[in-house]
Amino acid sequence: MAAHRSGPLKQQNKAHKGGRHRGRGSAQRDGKGRLALKILSKKVRKELSRVDQRHRANQLRKQKKEAVLAEKRQLGSKDGPLHQVLVVPLHERISLPEAYRLLQDKDTGTVHVNEWGSTHSFMLLCPRLKHRWFFTSARPGDLHTVLDMAKVADTIIFLLDPLEGWDSTGDYCLSCLFAQGLPTYNTQQEAEVLLRQLANQKQRHLAFRDRRAYLFAHAADFVPSEENNLVGTLKISGYVRGQTLNVNSLLHIVGQGDFQMEQIDAPMDPFPLNPRVIKSQKDPGMAMEICAPDAVADMEEDLKVLMKADPDKQESLQTEVIPDPMEGEQTWPTEEELSEANDFLKKSSKVVKKVPKGTSNYQAEWILDEDGESGGEDEYDDIEHGDFIEEESQDEGSEKEEEEEYETMTMGESVHDDLDDENVDDEAEEKMLEKYKQERLQEMFPDEVDTPRDVAARIRFQKYRGLKSFRTSPWDPKENLPQDYARIFQFQNFTNTRKRIFKEIEEKDVEGAEVGWYVTLHVSKVPVSVYEYFKRGAPLIAFSLLPHEQKMSVLNMVVSRHSGNTEPVKAKEELIFHCGFRRFRASPLFSQHTAADKHKFQRFLTADVALVVTVYGPITFPPASVLLFKQNSNGMHSLIATGSLLSVDPDRMVIKRAVLSGHPFKIFTKMAVVRYMFFSREDVLWFKPVELRTKWGRRGHIKEPLGTHGHMKCSFDGKLKSQDTVLMNLYKRVFPKWSYDPCVPEPVPWMKSEISLAVPEVDME
Template identity: 40%
Template sequence: MQQAHRPGTLKQSNKVHKSRHRSKRSVTSAVKGKISIKDVVRRNRHILKKEERRHQANQIRKNKREEVLSKKRALGGGRNPPFLVCVVPLNAQLDVQSALAILRTCSEGAVVSQSENGILHISLPNFKQRFSFICPEVDNDFSLLDALKIADTALFVCSALDEPMDEWGERVLALAMAQGMPTPVVVAMDIEGVHPKKRTSEKHNVQKLISKWLPEEKVMQLDKSSDGLNLLRRIGNQKRNVIHHREKRPYLLAEEVQYVPDTEGQSGTLKITGYLRGMPLNVNGLVHITGLGDFQMSQIDGLDDPHPLNSKDNSKLDSMDAEVVKRTVLQVADPAKQESLQCENVPDPMDAEQTWPTEEDIEQANIETKNKKMKRIPKGWSDYQAAWIVESDAEGEGSDDGSEEDEDDDNEDFMSCEEDNSDQEEKEADNDFESVTESEVGPTDEKYKMTSSWDPKENLPEDYARIFQFENYDRSRRRVFKELEDSLVNMYGFYITIHVKDVRQDLWKAHQSANANAPLSVFGLLPHEHKISLMNVVLKRTGVSNEPIKSKERLIFQVGYRRFIVNPIFSQHTNGSKHKYERFFQPASTCVASFYAPIQFSPSAVLCFKEKRNTKLQLVASGVLLSCNPDRLIIKRIVLSGHPYKVHKKSAVIRFMFFNRDDVIYFKPCKLRTKYGRTGHIKEPLGTHGHMKCVFDGQLKSQDTVLLSLYKRMFPKWNYENCIVTDKGSQSEGMEA
């Protein structure tokens, strides 16, 4: 058979045409018969037609609408807790009981009852909703904040006859917005008492005044029963504001409180009864009681709802004796699984004890000893300064000294009495030096940089041994929230009794005498939220005061549900690993405050108060929780300045920066700069009074100033105090360490 021709190595091959604009025919012929790998593995998807897409959109819209309506129907009715409304006057002279009297009689079928601590309960069977109203004390900031902290709705009441809003009203709105505003509702009373021709203008004036604080809120009228019914309808159907630090934790408002002392009389059990809200509550966890502190629980009981929706159920409960009310034990604490109240780490003093070296350690030490040589350096020099000296070995120096001694012996006849002083000076000079060992490899540039990295674990204070730290704060936070959401036992809306054990009797009596009428709230703590760590919060000045706040000044903080006293340090809120220390928190500025406090997972609102002499507390800043990170580097910069004494080309004699020769030698490796932009370094000290010879990259001017920047890491002081009891006259009293 004839063999086919094969082209050789000299066969000419022309370059293909690289045109970007190919015709459709050429593209089709090029890919003819080829199938994309994505088309092979892709499933056959049904392409929706126009009518099918329309039905799909309608179904999605319907599901979302039903989900929203089901959430609204669940609130305030059935086994869910009633709407908790905090009634706050915008004028300190206004009595809100007149507004509650209208709400009591707004509907004929309303079921009205009242708790022992003054909480008003109104049930509307036709609305299938229940409402609870609390009235915090006027002119008590902490009582107001505690009530707004757990309320679903904030009802602000003003009057058209008097001044709608005074200084107290502005303070109330400022505190509520800084802490986290619940769903707001504003009502105006006494409009019927105004002349009919002036009612519209008067209501418009109130609306204009409220719009400065709440621009989206429409002022409602509350003078008649129909107005009260419209108000309750709006409270039950409006959209809820989400307060994250509250929704992520279980909490309740105390309806009934009973203290049962132990046999010894020093402590006792505090029984707190109320509607559970928020997330599930675990009896083995810890609870925080506002104004008292953190405690453990012994058990949780379930009770019949004393304020049901229907009047028939209410009449049955009224006829029943208190002892006959059904009580069910829901959870009992397990001592083996119960979380400890230990908040500080106990450092072991023998943790860093010297252990017996192994054979490998001894062999490595012998190798390092062989690779070292002797070097003479001035006394007092550090290893960093000694690394810059390059000298010969100590043996060579000894041979040179021996030759000099021989020469002195030969010329002994020519020595005078003045040479005795020279011998003494040489001995003193020898005493100023010492011998140190150095590795044969010598210092490297990576080991001795001017711009070395700052180790966050280096030279930590003793207080750091007492705190706890997360390996990854954000990851731990997500894990804790996920475990809480996946909890199987959900008692949301249950009317329960919490048995809080080991409550000191003197502490409870002091709280009752100071805050008898204040609302008592309980928050369930998440895991690790009782342990102490370094907390960093971002603060912004409120503009109320123009006085600068000094670092380490005594301040009162409220972070989420917790209130305490600390002396924070301030730093700049910037990106990067190092943050500049601020001596003062200036007005109209933003900074980060760092202090030791119990761990709390973000997000959480932060309020900062300052104590004034002979006055009440003043809100000076507000912000949010940034992190609980002890590794935040807060760097303080100190600038030393000196002045040229003699200038010669690029070298100059500088004085007034140091006043000791040893200080000049110690800071010799540091870099210098001037106000006119020159850079340089210290060459050598001159004399004994701190003068030094420096070399720069250009000639200095006589009016220039030489600067040396020094840096130091700053740490807060351990001065955490619980805000135990707050008095009306002086909020700083009754605070314990």
């Protein structure tokens, strides 16, 4: 008998879900060997009682208080460096001698005055407060001096006019200082309260200097070399700040460059908080106080050498990779390889055609197939390669024309002198007007360019490509790199390298001069101009470099346009960068700040939106503040943008878009004839695979060319409007120019002339 089979109408009961009633075996099968989380006991979880929690909170509060007090004791005390105070008058009528007279009271402490050119400074030693200060001043018109001294100052004192507050120069100085990053600053009440406030205030930490050792030079000496008097050893004396200074690391002198150190000496502290009485070396019967640098030469104590450089451990000054010209070498093919290639080409190029009798091979190449196309499938590929060779000079000319199209020229601007009609430069005015027009056209028609009539579009845009989607379409960041990329360094993982270096700093694994020591650095192979720069009264500031920070790479910085500047700034225009402790000149690229792998190129520095600036520059580990300046024709530096360092990543792709536009000539529902996008049949066939779009949201593609003047039949996903515009997006990757220049000219002061200190006294509060 046949077995009974249940039909489709048989009742199906629900299976038991198990849930909390399932057995141990089913639970183990569902768990697939995974073990359940163990519940920690109260003792293992270290749950404290309410009394223990109160004790623990008191201990943490006490530890934080002791750490703050230890920091206050170290900064400005006898065991730490001098408390660096920068005095900045924000109005031209303010008298610096009057302000210093309030601080240099006899009841306050011992005062030692030093005058270095235009920078007036003095030491203030106060045994009663157990503190010592080093006061320096800088006029806001001297921009580089203000910014450089603010990099190493512990406190900034702003002097205001009681009636007007600050003038335009002071306002500009404040904008630059706030963008760079301010240490602790306060207002003046009276001298006694001010000094006590300076001694007890909580310090604000700046990240870019807390992880590096830095030094403000109180004294300097130069020893020329035997071979060349223009180069020698520069001896810099000052207090170590920030971190421990190692002699094998590189030293960056702000505005001068990177150098190596030979040794570090430890002389006697010339400004002790409690002066000692010793005998003079010249006259043993005469006693003297050690409280000034002049007394150092008479001390009966040998100079102590802390460290000497080890050539095996010393950092190299190599900034660029030396490219190997034979790295991309290709050997010449053998005769067998050439014959095989020719045979392959002959086989692949054989096409069967029906031709009249007596037709030559040359004439047969011009006969079209039945589908209206020529015989070879790779005909246009051959045309492409042929045009690349024959039109090479023409392509270079077109690239030059493209660069000339965005040529920039800055016009002088003065905040003090009004330009009369007789002094106006007509050519500069015309250039500036053209830049305003280009910026306006870019806002109205983003990235739209005209197809040239004298150059074939497939030649003019041969470096561009079409993308199905700008966001998701793949693009290899290692393809078609420029020759300059062979000169830079790149990290395998920049983030991990940065974390490792910062971890070593936090763990105090560096040997050398500790923070607060008064040392003398022997810097080798320094030009004599650096010493002359110091003798003229300019501040000499040195920062130790972290590993790899002397090497060149690609820097990406996030900046925002400064509200006080409205002139158009184009890409690849030379700007002045203040990046952390460095300053240099470069021609940057602008791109959108997005989280994608491709970033759209911006032709202008737009306002009210953050952009990414890309340049070739020395490696710097973030965080670091960034200031962008533009040098005018009159020598002044205008603040363009402010921001911070984003990353050091040569693989960040900046993609430039070119939009070709055409107009519908005839419309047949979803089909249309488009003209004025191209002007030859070959160009239409060349760009046939690229997708089309319209300003009203339609998408389509090219069906076939019509005629020989660039008309083409196109199909779209919907009915096209007569007032619509057909667009084609083309993309190419762009790279910054290698225009890095560490030499930045000194800016012209914003004031008309140097203001004498002997001005009428102003009552300051």
